[in-house]
Amino acid sequence: MRGLAALLFLYTAVVLAVAIPARAEPLRHVRIEAQDAPSLAVELLRSGFDVLEGETGPGTVDVIVTAEDLELLRDRGLQPELIATGRPYRDIQQEALGAAVPTGYLDLAAVLTRMQAVADSFPSICRLVDLTAELGTPPTFEGRHLYAVKISDNVATDEDEPAFLQVAAHHCREIVTPVIGLLAIEQLTSQYGTDPAVTAVVDEYEIWIAPVWNPDGYEHVFNVDNLWRKNRRVFGPDVGVDLNRNYSQGWFNGCSGSTTPSSITYKGPAPSSEAETMTLEAFTERERFAKVLDHHSSGREVLHGYACWTHPFDAYLQSEAQILSNQAGYGSIRAPSADGEHYEWQLGPRGAYAFLMETHTTFQPSFASAIAEAQQVWPATRWMLQRAIPLQGHVTDAVSGDPVEAEISFAGVVFANGEMNVSDPGTGRYAAIMPGGTYDVVVSAPGYVTQTVTAVTVVAGAGTVLDIALQPEATGAFVVGSAAETGLLYVDPLRLAVGYRTAEALPVALRIYDVRGARVRTLLDENMGPGTHRAVWDGRSEEGALSPAGVYLFRLSVGEQVHTGKLVRMP
Secondary structure, three states, rough: HHHHHHOOOOOOOOOOOOOOOOOOOOOOEEEEEEEHHHHHHHHHHHHEEEEOOOHHOOOOEEEEEEEHHHHHHHHOOOOOOOEEEOOOHHHHHHOOOOOOOOOOOHHHHHHHHHHHHHHOOOOOOOOEEEHHHHHHOEEEOOOOOEEEEOOOOOOOOOOOOOOOEEEEOOOOOOOHHHHHHHHHHHHHHHHOOEEEHHHHHHHOOOEEEOOOHHHHHHHHHHHHHOOOOOOOOOOEEEEEOOOOOOOOOOOOOOOOOEEOOOOOOOOOOOOOOHHHHHHHHHHHHHOEEEEEEEEOOOOOEEEEOOOOOOOHHOOOOOOOOHHHHOOOOOOEOOOOOOOOHHHHHOOOOOEEEEEEEEOOOOOOHHHHHHHHHHHHHHHHHHHHHHOOOOEEEEEEEEEEEEEOOOEEEEEOOOOOOOOOOOOOOOEEEEEEEEOOOEEEEEEEOOOOEEEEEEEEEEEEOEEEEOOOOOOEEEOOOEEEEHHHHEEEEEEEEOOOOEEEEEOOOEEEEEEEEEEEOEEEEEEEEEEEOOOEEEOOOEEOOOOOOOOEEEEEEEEEEOOOOOOOOEEEOOO
């Protein structure tokens, strides 16, 4: 328990040196009557106002405003009606329940305690991970770390399996969403081994669930202002960045968030400027998520694609979003409110099967209603995990069999906004989203011959497996056939790589020398079994110092054969 106590302290600690900004007044929930409410809502959204799309009625528009926003609305000739003023959610809940948290919604410390308790109860398939510590990313502005649980059949091992991410509470006032994340954690662990569907997905995937991605803001909601949306980074008199406007995909276009720090939808001073965003991007770079489900509230609908841009598979994404929404019992879908959102970044440059689900009809329903909502949407989470990946496989080096980080594209399909699908450098695994059809799949990587696999059939909902072995480019000596049954196979001078083959178990030695003949490094000096092998010099000397750029010589001996050649370390 000492370790957990330390985590709780870290999770609830606030940096005392942070000055309280001048604009610390609570936010307000206002309602505006309008004959054409949908048009007014769109206009206010484009102007950077925090419109509550899930609570806007046929003749009214609900908006969360600062004092400055309120004056701007009045300057437009509108007459906002005050519905509520922000105050500590802890007080609101205590008044409603007659008891303190966690009788209802869990505060931040209690969320972490619950995550740890599940991990302790199911240690073989679940563990709590301090992502900030593991990834070496900055803590939040108020000094907190970001956490997730990993659920997998061999949870202590980094397996070669597709990864799934479920994340909630980028917008901290949407406290119904951590309830959904926690229930998913409990279902996946408690039903493992008894529910065949749950057992199958836990065995197949590495599942990551992060119930609160805005811990500073979540604490502020419970202790100060239940209407707060952003994180708590201070910009002079202003506070906070809208984390779901801070991702790079679409950040610079006209449909992204506000550029004004006082705005509730302020997108930050630069893309990926926030610790929370940096951590999720580093997390994604490590795990290469095949599927991503981002929970928000409110509206009971699934968001797909982009706000301003188009995706070549828009029709497919729309149809998948409709199925996902139906699985949640909602039935409604729409495009996002803005670009720069988290799931759009996962969809675009990361190539993931990614959607945003707006849950419930309000941020803070009764706790009983939140539990019912979590139970209602759980089948959608399970369905998304079960949904077959349209095209997946591994990219490897044809000579050595090592995994290759390669880009997978499709002839004739134009990705205009930086969309990419890249295989994992550690495993070579890739997962591509696409509608059913026949494709020419193009696979390319630096130092390799680009390969096109023609007429690959993808069947919607079925899943196609395509493994690709890329041939290294021969930038130096390249020997194939019977002459290479034992000995040098290829040299890639710029990548500092030497490939060789042994027909039987033989002693192999590979040494690097500078141009004066002084030995720099012994890479190999051991018996090697039969097969093809690849050795790569990292550019460092025997003592670990980085060698200067320039030409180096290698001497490879395989049994009685000796081969020499050049390697070029670039600046």
